[in-house]
Amino acid sequence: MPERSDIVQSVDLAIVVLMEVAKFADVRLSEIARNLGETKPRILRMLRTLERRALIQKTSAGGYRLGNAVLVLGTAATTQIDLVKLADPIMESLGSKVNETIQLRIRDNAESLCIAKFEPSRDLRVHTVVGRRRPLYAGSSKVLLAFLPSRLQAELIPDDLLPITKRTITNRSRLMRELDLIRRQGYCISRGEVGEQLCSVSVPVMAVGGSVVAALNVAAPAFRTQKPDLDRFVNLLGEAALRISKGLGWNG
Template sequence: EALGLLMLVAEHPSLGVTELARRAGLTKARAFRLLSTLEHRGLLAREAHAAVYKLGYNALLVGNAAREQIELIKLVAPHLVALGEACGENVIVRVRDGLESVCVARHESSQSVRVHTEVGNRRPLHVGASGKLLLAFAADDVVDAVLARALERFTSTTIVEPDQLREELAAIRAAGYAVSLGERDAEAV
């Protein structure tokens, strides 16, 4: 429960105890006790003037330790820089986590116009080139689970029809790559 609250604050900073308790499915008293413990450990900080929570300084220790301990991140780091410099664009690495993709590493380009993705950013697998690529090569039970859910529409080009997504996944498998034209953000083409 405490880690669930920590993740909620990481994904939605500046929420108060009432809203955090509601989103976590906890009583307000239980949420307050857990938040207080996380605050005492320095993982969360409460802004006294607004009574809302944000990550504390000790969360940096956890994040930096993860960056150093996750082998994939260490392995791809030099390649991200080389690829980013060669193409002059942002380069990200996303992995599948359940029915979502999560950004685990990135290289930021110096272009004045670019799409910005934070490490830790999550999105459904049916959205964007990287998510669709991961989905196209995932096990059949993962594809079936994604297609069994309502596919959220982010823009007018987001694929939300299961049959259309199946066709797109087949095309991605055949081509070996995926393309996204404004599926998550209409301005990212």
């Protein structure tokens, strides 16, 4: 990015370094320097400054992860920026356009958790429950798994991928290929993986720094969901997710 006269470059770089640590737990000095195209001595100064203020901490293995001070910031951010409050009107607008069920899901360890929903008034619709959990490797929840660092993916994918339906992916190699496809195309389409007659489309919601903080999805009965419907869902979801992401400070 071009330099601006009203920006303190060292502070700007320190924030970028902090975001790198936030995206990649246990990231090493050399990896940060390579990712940012900076010298290791300069990045080390930034890391030591952030460590002094407890924004990051050095691990016994020599990597870096977020420090305790970030918890204070996170609590304050939760109070000041309520994801559900921000997403609710956008989800309602999206739901009225597609006339299908909308969900907002976040990652909670190796599961996705529904934190908000919209359901249309039509009789035959997909019913969902706020608080319902799904494994990350199944259905549209895969979009939350696809954008994680490979090391964290490896930790979160269980050795045994238990099937929910006969269409659930239970082969690890196939799952990794699917995650790569999701990451490249920017959305996930799931057919019958968590419900035999269920079809869903999911896209990532981004936050400051480019990290994926949630998944926004449309869920519909499979019998009335054809390819033109899926294409329309992808476009409308992308627009809605962009609005939520911008509300969270993402400017990518």
